[in-house]
Each structure stands twice: as C-alpha cells, then as structure tokens.
Amino acid sequence: MERPIKPRVCGPGFQGRVYATVSLVPPGRLVTYGDVAAALGDAAVARQVGWALAALTDDGVPWHRVINAQGRISVRGDDARAVVQAARLESEGVRFTNGRCDLRAHRFPLPSAPSDDE
C-alpha cells in the first residue's frame, strides 16, 4: 500500500524526513527533538532536527509540537517564534507551567523511522 510517509516527497534529504515525522504528531501532543531524531533512526541527530525545523517554512508541519527534552521551548533567538509555539500548544490543550509544559502527559510515541522501504 502507499507508504504512509515518503520523505522524498516532503522535502530534500534529512529535512524532508524531519517534516514527515513531525507531521505524524497529532494536535495536543508533544515530542522532543530527540524523539524525532530517534524516529528517523538516529537519536544523535536531535540537533539537526532543530536545525531542520529552523529552516522550515511550511505551515503544514506542526513544528510547534516539537520541544526539547526538558519540556521547554527552544528557538535559539527567535523569541517571537517561541511565543507563537506556546500559544499554539496552549490552544491545543497543552498546559504550560513556568515556561515549561507537562511533557510526561502530552508526549506522543513516534513510530520507528518512516517506512521508506525501497
């Protein structure tokens, strides 16, 4: 059957995989950069996940559902982005406390690397 996610059609190289994986996260749920990286097959590329999202311009990707392992929003200088992210998450039912969210309660179990078997 048609593969659930085809990284290549979502973008070039690594970024496309990141977008595809992040797109799997349903509203009201959260994932960490490490989770996305692990879903891609390499937990060590968490940094690259953030880098990929930083270059993201597609509203079709719920980038705001991706936070760091500490349950905090990190946008590395883009404060406006952080405000938007927090607002969207709260809009989806995610509760924030002291700038941190309840990652334990909202964490979404990402599936293993998007099956692009070929």
Add this chain to the structure above:
DNA sequence: GGCTTGACTAATG
C-alpha cells in the same frame, strides 16, 4: 573536500 554553525541530549557540579 574541509571548516563552521546549530530550535539538542546527557552527564556533572
């Protein structure tokens, strides 16, 4: 082809 940058993570103090 090599160096630098970067929305991270885990460990330590």
Add this chain to the structure above:
DNA sequence: TCATTAGCCAAGC
C-alpha cells in the same frame, strides 16, 4: 534548578 562540558551529525559556504 541552573550552568558548563563533550559528543553527534547534516547543511551551508
């Protein structure tokens, strides 16, 4: 809880 350090890896120049 916060600050610092070391490690990993892809994209850009």
